[in-house]
Amino acid sequence: MIKSNLPRPRWLQPLMLLSPTTLFLLVFFCGPLAIMVTYSLLEPGIYGGVEWTFYDQNYGRIFGWADGLYEEFDPIYLETFAKSVRLALITVATTLLICYPAAFWISRLPSRTRSICMFLITLPFFVSMIVRLYAWLLILRPTGVINQLLMSLGLISEPLEMMYTEGAVIVGMTYIFLPFMFLPIYASIEKLPGSLIEASQDLGASPVRTFFRVILPLTLPGVISGAIIVFIPSLGNFIVPGLLGGAKVMMVGNLIEQQFLYARNWPFGAALSFMIMAAMLFLLLIYVRVQSRSIGASRGEGV
Amino acid sequence: MPAAQQTASRTNTTNDVVLSIQCAHRSFKTPEGGQVHALRGVDLDIFENEFVTLLGPSGCGKTTLLRCISGFERLDSGDIAIGGESMARRPAHKRPVNTVFQSYALFPHMTVLQNIGYGLEAAGVGRRERIARSEEALEMVGLGDMGQRRPEQLSGGQQQRVALARAIVNRPRLLLLDEPLSALDRNLRQQMQIELKRLQHELGIAFVFVTHDQEEALTMSDRIAIFNGGRIEQLASPREIYDHPASEFVARFIGESNLFSGKIADATLISSTGNPLPLCSKQLDLRNFDNGRQVTAVIRPEHLHLCAPEAPQAQLNARITEVIFLGTEYQLICTLNDQSLIKVRVTDVNTPLSVGQNIGLSYAPEQLHLIAGSTPLRGAA
Numbered sequence: 001m002i003k004s005n006l007p008r009p010r011w012l013q014p015l016m017l018l019s020p021t022t023l024f025l026l027v028f029f030c031g032p033l034a035i036m037v038t039y040s041l042l043e044p045g046i047y048g049g050v051e052w053t054f055y056d057q058n059y060g061r062i063f064g065w066a067d068g069l070y071e072e073f074d075p076i077y078l079e080t081f082a083k084s085v086r087l088a089l090i091t092v093a094t095t096l097l098i099c100y101p102a103a104f105w106i107s108r109l110p111s112r113t114r115s116i117c118m119f120l121i122t123l124p125f126f127v128s129m130i131v132r133l134y135a136w137l138l139i140l141r142p143t144g145v146i147n148q149l150l151m152s153l154g155l156i157s158e159p160l161e162m163m164y165t166e167g168a169v170i171v172g173m174t175y176i177f178l179p180f181m182f183l184p185i186y187a188s189i190e191k192l193p194g195s196l197i198e199a200s201q202d203l204g205a206s207p208v209r210t211f212f213r214v215i216l217p218l219t220l221p222g223v224i225s226g227a228i229i230v231f232i233p234s235l236g237n238f239i240v241p242g243l244l245g246g247a248k249v250m251m252v253g254n255l256i257e258q259q260f261l262y263a264r265n266w267p268f269g270a271a272l273s274f275m276i277m278a279a280m281l282f283l284l285l286i287y288v289r290v291q292s293r294s295i296g297a298s299r300g301e302g303v
Numbered sequence: 304m305p306a307a308q309q310t311a312s313r314t315n316t317t318n319d320v321v322l323s324i325q326c327a328h329r330s331f332k333t334p335e336g337g338q339v340h341a342l343r344g345v346d347l348d349i350f351e352n353e354f355v356t357l358l359g360p361s362g363c364g365k366t367t368l369l370r371c372i373s374g375f376e377r378l379d380s381g382d383i384a385i386g387g388e389s390m391a392r393r394p395a396h397k398r399p400v401n402t403v404f405q406s407y408a409l410f411p412h413m414t415v416l417q418n419i420g421y422g423l424e425a426a427g428v429g430r431r432e433r434i435a436r437s438e439e440a441l442e443m444v445g446l447g448d449m450g451q452r453r454p455e456q457l458s459g460g461q462q463q464r465v466a467l468a469r470a471i472v473n474r475p476r477l478l479l480l481d482e483p484l485s486a487l488d489r490n491l492r493q494q495m496q497i498e499l500k501r502l503q504h505e506l507g508i509a510f511v512f513v514t515h516d517q518e519e520a521l522t523m524s525d526r527i528a529i530f531n532g533g534r535i536e537q538l539a540s541p542r543e544i545y546d547h548p549a550s551e552f553v554a555r556f557i558g559e560s561n562l563f564s565g566k567i568a569d570a571t572l573i574s575s576t577g578n579p580l581p582l583c584s585k586q587l588d589l590r591n592f593d594n595g596r597q598v599t600a601v602i603r604p605e606h607l608h609l610c611a612p613e614a615p616q617a618q619l620n621a622r623i624t625e626v627i628f629l630g631t632e633y634q635l636i637c638t639l640n641d642q643s644l645i646k647v648r649v650t651d652v653n654t655p656l657s658v659g660q661n662i663g664l665s666y667a668p669e670q671l672h673l674i675a676g677s678t679p680l681r682g683a684a
């Protein structure tokens with residue numbers, strides 16, 4: 001390599017930090033985020049668009065300091081947010097309960113069967129999400145497969161109300177996000193050496209103890225990654241509740257969609273979006289903290 | 304050929320038997336649809352306080368046997384009993400054995416002390432006692448001050464010691480060690496060999512030790528089980544195995560050896576080497592070997608002596624093909640009349656030796672050990 005002896009101008013130095021990654025993040029992450037934050041603090045225009053004046057009433061409508069004159073506080077936004085968090089958490093729990101045992105089981109299969117299973121797991125990615133959700137509609141609706149089966153068996157006399165319930169939304173989100181939970185968990189289980197499980201048994205630990213003391217702690221990073229990448233898109237999802245929850249089960253995503261597309265109140269939509277973003281950033285920060293600490297500990301810095 | 308010649312030199316009563324394996328069979332299906340017989344009829348009794356080594360070529364079933372004992376593999380037929388109790392229906396975590404794994408298998412998310420205390424914790428030993436006993440075990444393997452480290456902060460040899468401490472702290476009836484020293488360098492290996500022996504004396508636990516290294520087996524064991532193709536070829540003390548190998552396989556596998564096969568005639572062996580080789584008549588009587596019997600004779604290189612080619616005591620005539628200097632002695636490779644090669648050890652390094660020289664070789668007939676039959680050596684597996 002040829003080293004130039006010429007000193008580079010001082011003003012150029014900060015620009016050199018612009019690696020492709022930094023640039024990518026600046027353009028596609030920080031940029032939109034900045035636009036959104038800015039919009040959420042502006043006044044909505046009368047016919048859509050924005051007025052360039054500072055306006056704190058968007059957040060006021062959500063958190064309670066609205067003047068009650070032009071904008072009104074409504075607890076529905078916080079309630080919907082809370083409900084979204086709850087549904088997202090339930091989705092995380094159900095996907096986890098399905099994926100952990102499945103990943104464990106698949107990782108112990110002979111390699112041929114295993115690759116077939118992995119293919120089946122990734123198969124849904126090839127089909128449009130909307131199409132797959134419509135399939136659930138056919139299964140759950142009053143004249144759907146489940147109801148017809150139960151009625152023909154004589155177990156129920158009239159169709160169960162399964163569509164447009166929280167249950168339907170949870171089923172749909174669980175279904176959509178299963179692969180997102182499965183893959184990181186599978187990766188961490190695959191990495192777990194079988195000899196550690198045998199060592200635990202050899203030392204007299206029952207299968208239950210082996211699971212909680214050895215298998216779970218060592219696969220926890222995969223579980224946490226899976227939980228985060230399921231939680232984040234679940235929280236902001238509007239397609240599943242839109243199709244399977246209808247008007248009865250609304251999530252924050254649906255509110256945002258309404259504000260941007262129908263009410264044409266961009267600043268308020270931006271404020272709602274920022275609420276989700278803040279929650280996610282908060283989560284990610286915690287995650288990064290935990291990650292770096294566990295890496296530090298394994299490098300011996302924390303002992 | 305006798306499948307397993309049990310020449311137990313010990314006089315133990317059956318009460319002392321810690322581990323008793325009877326007629327253990329185990330085969331695996333291969334992905335190609337065939338079958339591998341990993342164990343085919345293994346009988347083995349191990350006594351209290353004994354150090355038994357399983358020695359044999361790769362793939363002969365040593366690891367499979369250990370895994371059957373510890374409960375990670377089941378037997379197709381036969382039985383394994385520990386302390387007189389059949390283990391057939393006992394899962395691995397309820398067996399009174401502990402294993403030192405070849406890969407050490409230390410838990411990476413626990414400190415060294417937590418690793419060692421794991422078995423005690425599972426057994427319900429209280430925290431105080433657990434820590435005290437773990438520290439004592441750590442002290443025993445010479446790592447007293449490393450209890451708070453994590454496994455990856457230790458060298459390979461140190462990890463090995465932790466694995467050992469983790470196994471012995473539970474005071475098992477039987478300790479299984481699957482090539483525990485194979486990852487260590489030569490010096491550390493020898494040091495660990497001595498320490499393992501010391502620990503075994505101190506603890507009074509029976510050790511079943513697997514190795515590829517015959518030197519290791521000879522120096523450490525009370526008895527050695529020579530494995531071949533899923534069977535025990537010979538189970539005896541190192542001395543016995545060296546001096547009286549039960550089969551050609553054992554003779555070739557342990558130490559250097561020269562083998563002659565032929566027929567017995569009037570207390571000599573008629574073989575292709577030309578000269579009739581004198582045999583020890585006492586040995587012939589003892590083993591009931593009659594004239595005409597096919598046998599293989601084994602003689603170790605150090606039991607052959609040089610003499611002049613025409614000397615009356617010369618029992619073999621040979622020409623030196625190669626002279627290898629080994630520091631304190633020479634190893635000669637000589638060609639016999641029938642073009643077969645023979646190895647000779649010469650301890651007197653002042654004898655003038657040169658390639659192409661004709662020599663005579665003599666031996667004491669009692670040093671020639673006889674093996675019944677002369678079946679050619681089975682494939683090395």
Ligand SMILES: Nc1ncnc2c1ncn2[C@@H]1O[C@H](COP(=O)(O)OP(=O)(O)OP(=O)(O)O)[C@@H](O)[C@H]1O
Pocket residue numbers: 331332333339340341359360361362363364365366367368515
């Ligand atoms: N789970 C298994 N499935 C199929 N074949 C197996 C399995 N375990 C062992 N074998 C086969 O059984 C035979 C004995 O294997 P084993 O591991 O006991 O050999 P070993 O004596 O320990 O060899 P090494 O000295 O190389 O460790 C081998 O031929 C091996 O391929």
Ligand SMILES: [Mg+2]
Pocket residue numbers: 365366367481
């Ligand atoms: Mg092995």
